[in-house]
Amino acid sequence: MSDEQLGPTETSDTCTDWPVELRGVTESVVATLGPNDLWNFAALGLHASDPDASADDTDSVTATTWGNTRTRRNFHRQGGGVVQFVTDPRDFVAAAMTITESESPVFDSADAWVEVEVSMVDSGEDGGTRWETWELTPVEAGITQTRPYTINRGFGAVIDATVAASRLDVPAFDTDELLSRLVYFAETVEKCGGPKEREAFARIDELTGWRERASERRNESF
Amino acid sequence: MSDEQLGPTETSDTCTDWPVELRGVTESVVATLGPNDLWNFAALGLHASDPDASADDTDSVTATTWGNTRTRRNFHRQGGGVVQFVTDPRDFVAAAMTITESESPVFDSADAWVEVEVSMVDSGEDGGTRWETWELTPVEAGITQTRPYTINRGFGAVIDATVAASRLDVPAFDTDELLSRLVYFAETVEKCGGPKEREAFARIDELTGWRERASERRNESF
Missing domain, CATH: 1.20.58 (Methane Monooxygenase Hydroxylase; Chain G, domain 1)
Incomplete structure (x- = not known):
């Protein structure tokens, strides 16, 4: 991470910023460590805080888990995971729609990754499904590759x-x-x-x- | 352009490669110089050559103009234009849906641009609309900004x-x-x-x- 990417109030070594710009909902993949000591991959939509939110709140990023998923259970157990931004649509489909596990927490196709700590900030039930909203705080981040943005x-x-x-x-x-x-x-x-x-x-x-x-x-x- | 982005057979200074990876159809914006000496912006889908095509043909990129548009007329008049990869959705909408003209051929939000020469390689009529397919050859290219790829x-x-x-x-x-x-x-x-x-x-x-x-x-x- 270059210094330029750190916000003005974040000068400490222990403070890390997100490795990518977030707005609205950014679709990511999250890896969480399971009880079998393997990393489980799932899709996770990252909600940037409302642009109209107060200044204190502009860095807050949340994500919601729906139902009793591995991600939710591992968030409770581990208190965090590794969020990544993949470029290979096959990786996204595997994470979103299948049980995908690996010894490594980052897909080869990820342009950037960020280790996050999570804390549950809200929860409820919708049509019989329990949802939990988590606030994600970056702990460590890396950029593997950058490219001009293209539209496909x-x-x-x-x-x-x-x-x-x-x-x-x-x-x-x-x-x-x-x-x-x-x-x-x-x-x-x-x-x-x-x-x-x-x-x-x-x-x-x-x-x-x-x-x-x-x-x-x-x-x-x- | 770094040397790494040039293909193995392209060692001459006069040979330029595309500044981004292309596959399938990449949606771009093209600026073409009009008779009023202003650059006109329009959306242009760049078709990468078929991955199953012969090795000789792997670099061919084509795009099709539909109807008697400014882009088509300016391609005929000027033999080329400036293709760019924008990051601001407002610029894409302006180019695709309105008459947008400027003294500069590159939007501020473009991560990369490439000046191309075009030659018509095919044409026909579909439901009363004349279409023309153009082969695009890069002449000069630049990368303004790179970033990890994200999904919104x-x-x-x-x-x-x-x-x-x-x-x-x-x-x-x-x-x-x-x-x-x-x-x-x-x-x-x-x-x-x-x-x-x-x-x-x-x-x-x-x-x-x-x-x-x-x-x-x-x-x-x-």
């Missing part, structure tokens, strides 16, 4: 598709709408994605069988 | 929304489907975007009035 709609479609696919069996969401959205994401990946996006997207279908379900729905509507 | 679904939703919004009055596309997609993008920007994404998205509505049209459609269906 196929990459974006893979990310959005993991969200839609993971809601397919949640009663609160309209299955038809999710499936029609997935058809659109499939077209976008086909047209705009590179080889890694296509592979990541195919994996989502392997894991959920959404294509067959979409095709069944289409037949029903005739 | 709100940013992606703005980009996809420009595509949907620009098709609203194209007969080949289903207006209801485009409007329902725009409602989804609006929710995503609201939930995940930062201030710049919200502003860019509001601009799309100002320019197209899609929200009112979506709301009218919804009322009709009751």
Whole structure:
């Protein structure tokens, strides 16, 4: 971390800032150490504090765990984890949709990582699912690679598709709408994605069988 | 450009490589010099050559202009332009959806730029619209800023929304489907975007009035 990336009030060695700019919700991958001594990977949306928040609060970053996940259990057990910013859509899909464990807490494709301490700041229940909101405080951070920012709609479609696919069996969401959205994401990946996006997207279908379900729905509507 | 970014066969000073990695379709902004001596900005999708293409062909990058646009006319007149990779979603929306002109060919928010020579390699007609496909050859390139790659679904939703919004009055596309997609993008920007994404998205509505049209459609269906 260069000094430039430290905020004005953070001059101590023990204070670390986030290795990337955060705004709105930044989709990350978090690795948490499990009771089997392996790091478990999961998707985690990082909420930057409200831009209209008071000055004292501008550095606060939160994330919410939904249900009794490994991430939630490991946050309680370990009080932290390693947040990272991956560039390979296959890594994102693996973290978001499968049980992925490793002896190392950082994916090779991560451009940056940050060890965080977490503390639960809020919790509740929504449709029978317990959610817990955590405040994340950076402890140590590293940047592995930087690049000019580029836009690939196929990459974006893979990310959005993991969200839609993971809601397919949640009663609160309209299955038809999710499936029609997935058809659109499939077209976008086909047209705009590179080889890694296509592979990541195919994996989502392997894991959920959404294509067959979409095709069944289409037949029903005739 | 560092030497590392040049391909193995490119040792001459007059040979420049792309300043970013390209795969599938990368959404860029192109500035072309108009007859009024101002640079005109437009969105341009850069198609990387097929990964399965022969080795000779791996560096070929193409883009297609649709209809009699300023970009197409300026490509014919000038034989090139300046391609750039912007980080501010408001710049992307301005380029994609409005007539934006400037004395400078590069947006402040561009992480990288590349001057290209273009030559038309294909053309045709689709639903009464003439399209022309151009091969782009880098002449000079620069990197202004690099950063770890991060994922913001709100940013992606703005980009996809420009595509949907620009098709609203194209007969080949289903207006209801485009409007329902725009409602989804609006929710995503609201939930995940930062201030710049919200502003860019509001601009799309100002320019197209899609929200009112979506709301009218919804009322009709009751």
